[in-house]
Amino acid sequence: MWIYEKKLEYPVKVCSTNPRLAKMLLTQYGGPDGELAASLRYLNQRYTMPTNRTKGLLTDIGTEE
Amino acid sequence: MVAYKKENVAAAATSKEVMMKSIQEVQFTMIDLMLYLDTHPCDSFAIERYNMAAEELHKLHVSFSEKYGPIMWGSMNEGDTWLWGEEDFPWDY
Numbered sequence: 001m002w003i004y005e006k007k008l009e010y011p012v013k014v015c016s017t018n019p020r021l022a023k024m025l026l027t028q029y030g031g032p033d034g035e036l037a038a039s040l041r042y043l044n045q046r047y048t049m050p051t052n053r054t055k056g057l058l059t060d061i062g063t064e065e
Numbered sequence: 066m067v068a069y070k071k072e073n074v075a076a077a078a079t080s081k082e083v084m085m086k087s088i089q090e091v092q093f094t095m096i097d098l099m100l101y102l103d104t105h106p107c108d109s110f111a112i113e114r115y116n117m118a119a120e121e122l123h124k125l126h127v128s129f130s131e132k133y134g135p136i137m138w139g140s141m142n143e144g145d146t147w148l149w150g151e152e153d154f155p156w157d158y
């Protein structure tokens with residue numbers, strides 16, 4: 001269902017090591033309320049949505065996350 | 066001579082970055098418009114903007130791939146070697 005591209009949605013440049021920032025990002029990314037969990041919730045809940053429009057909406061949001 | 070070459074490499078890297086940035090800008094616009102249109106499907110102005118961006122993105126994709134190699138899975142591989150693994154990944158340049 002998905003095709004990936006060799007590009008990032010937003011430019012990222014890591015130019016120094018910053019463990020404190022890394023720790024915060026890790027929680028945002030993979031923590032209990034992080035992007036990863038949210039995206040998977042969108043993509044799983046879309047299967048029970050009643051209309052095609054809302055199925056599409058959750059697919060697009062989950063993909064973007 | 067060496068300095069000249071270095072400058073050239075720097076200029077090339079910059080133009081690759083600049084080109085990638087414009088692709089990212091256009092595609093970011095399209096993602097936002099897509100999410101907006103999901104909940105406002107009758108906004109013809111937004112659809113027009115989306116289509117303009119899509120056309121622009123297609124042109125940028127073609128000119129970027131011609132210069133710096135493929136960025137989209139599913140495009141043709143030019144030549145006898147597999148190019149997908151040749152170029153840097155976007156967070157490395």
